[in-house]
Amino acid sequence: MDHASREENPVGIAVVGAGAAGLMAAIWAGRTAIDPGRTKDSSTLKSINIVLFDTKPKIGAKILMSGGTRCNVTNQDVKPSDFQGGPSHFVKHVLEAFTPQETIRFFKEIGVELTLESTGKYFPVTHSAQTVLEALKREAKRVGVTFKTGVRITEIQKAAGSFHLKSADGTYHVSARKVVLATGGLSYPTTGSDGAGHEVAKRFGHTIVPTVPALTPLLTSDSDWKILSGISLEVGLSFSALGGRNGKKESECRGSFLFTHFGFSGPAALDISRHFSGAQKEKHPQIIANFLPEHREESLNVALQSARKKNPNKCIKNLLADEFSLPDRFVETFLKKSKVSGAEPIAKCSSENRKRLIRSLCHYPLEVTGVFGYTKAEVTAGGVDLKEINVATMESKLVDGLYFAGELMDADGRIGGFNFQWAWSTGAQAGRSAGNSCQRGVAVA
């Protein structure tokens, strides 16, 4: 691009951010514009041109890295309770307006067949995120969307009924009748989402609910665990903290848990991280691990009694590995840290020792010192306050013609395809509304 400042021809809809939400918004705005039921006059097609801007010359980095490069597109069962952040009735309305079933249908329509895995997650049958990105790009082009990549929009003002957008380097100016902001949050800033959209929304008078990294690994100073780097097991994690409006915060999750050289990762650690990073200002944030999540203390006591009857001479260490399928290296470290002798035959284990063992297995306080931060956060919690957005249209309640889509808003889902579903649902709604509203503008013009 040359460095002289230049004003482009006005556009109908400017979508800022070509991630999952922005691509979806542009596609649905485009589909609205080419729907012959809505506009029979082909000249209107030209006047509702849609331009999709992105900072990055190559778009879709987050889609490509998602789901271990397989892209977990959605989930079999998506409920408002799978999300944190703004009011759950808002999330419910959004999910009903464009459901996971519609997502599956939409992807089929654009040539991406999805397959359901036993975990409830949907992936493309190709097991390649590239398929998802390519299909979205293809569909956007088919419905007439123009891509403007390598352009970082940092200034948007509204005057005389039009929006005026400027690039960060001041060389690019364009005006638009409608704007969809889909710039993402602050997570994985190398992919292009760096919070610029929050600043734009703030300048329009929107409230930004304070942001924190979510779905990010947990850090520990406990070097005993760090040596287990690479070992994973199924755990239950519970989080609690004192403080906040309700006095006590609590939450639980269960899933795979990975020891790393800096702390803890894997879906369970990532899911609970949202609560930890959201509560660092509150008192005593604590994460407790249950290393045998199918048991509570009482049932584990019963299971140990029956194992003892079957194998009275088996030592505790071997018992935990053989009967409870815990990895050997984990058992060694765990027993040392819990101060339980692993070499002792189970039949000779004192009741005090057995109680300590059971308590530690079901209720182990992990020494978590913080979270990894935005550089490794799959999503950003906080963002544009949902109360200031019209739930039926995703249009700002403060600025006519300004729409929001995706992660830059105050809603974040857990691991499992929920964050993409939020991007698809809000993107489709924002795009349809902006498209319809533009059509009405053309009809009366």
Ligand SMILES: Cc1cc2nc3c(=O)[nH]c(=O)nc-3n(C[C@H](O)[C@H](O)[C@H](O)COP(=O)(O)OP(=O)(O)OC[C@H]3O[C@@H](n4cnc5c(N)ncnc54)[C@H](O)[C@@H]3O)c2cc1C
């Ligand atoms: C490693 C990883 C794995 C993940 N896996 C999954 C998964 O399998 N399933 C799931 O549901 N979720 C997953 N997520 C979360 C999911 O990717 C995001 O929630 C989703 O991509 C958000 O989409 P978005 O369009 O709102 O924002 P983003 O994808 O962040 O897109 C925002 C876009 O806006 C552009 N942009 C930002 N500022 C500007 C500006 N000023 N001007 C122009 N362009 C701008 C950025 O370059 C970017 O392309 C994963 C995330 C990560 C990081």
